[in-house]
Amino acid sequence: MSLRNAVLAALLDGAASGYDLAKAFDASVANFWTCTPQQLYRELDRMADEGLVEARTVEQERRPTKRMFTLTPAGLEALTAFTARQHRPTAIRDDLLVAVLAADVGDTEAVKASIRERRQWAEAKVARYERLRDRLLDGRTEEEFLATADRVGPYLALLRGLSFERDNVRWCARSLTVLERRGARLDASG
Template sequence: MALRNALLAALIDRESSGYDLAKRFSASVANFWTATPQQLYRELEKMESDGLLSARIVKQDKRPDKRLFSVTDSGRAALLAFTRREPKPTTVRDELLIQVEALAHADVPSVRRSIHAQLDKSRHRLETYERSLAEILGPRSHDEFLATGNRIGPYLTLQRGISFERENLAWGRLALDVLARRYPGADGG
């Protein structure tokens, strides 16, 4: 159900093709909800069948026709109902933390490599989120945007994603420092 609500939120302001939605989803919504393109397309089809979305065909020269999805009145009502309920508590499911938890019985160089890989991913996501935030802000300062901007929801979710990735980077650096001190001969890259 949450993917459905994330798609409704992503489509609420403008219609979009599945392809464009998948690109936008990975650039902005991914900071709080992930899905593969296949999951997105399947859910879009279900949502259209359930009357939450409508689709129109746009003819294209030299390319297959594309379908543009938009939220119906039923979809708006469903999203409104979703915003009125209390969300489930956030939980962390992180395989890297399981590896770290098992350090006493783990291959320390492999765990260090995993941490380095996670740091690289977090840096990349942080850069992506900061670019998206700069696009939302345009030439305005944060204060100017907060007073006049109309994309407050995406602004706030990007701020959360930015904070999350900054914390991931800080934790990763701490973990690598601790491992270097505790296991000085276990180089993981």
């Protein structure tokens, strides 16, 4: 039910095709909601059936026909109702953490490699988010932006994604030093 709300929120930025959303998600909503194209198409169909979005088929010159989706008043209402509801806290739900939990018993070297890889990925994500932030700010200071912008929600959501990934980087670095020091110690003693 919540992919639905993420889609509604994404459509606040204007009309989009399923294909657009599949990629645009990556630049905005993906901070906190990922999905595959299939999920999007399915959900968009359902939402169209229920009148939350309107689909217009658009024929194109040298490209496949696409369907553009826009929010309907009913969709906006559903989104507002959603924002008025309570939201349950979530956990991180990350395979890497499960692997770290078992790192001492399992393949420690492989886990260390995974952490290194994750750190790099998170650093890339941080850089990406920072570019997005700069684009949103568009030369203004944060102060100015917050005073003048139409909507601050997307900025706040972006900040959460940014600090999450920064935190990931820090944690990866810390975990690596711990596991490496430990490896050295175990080598020396046993």
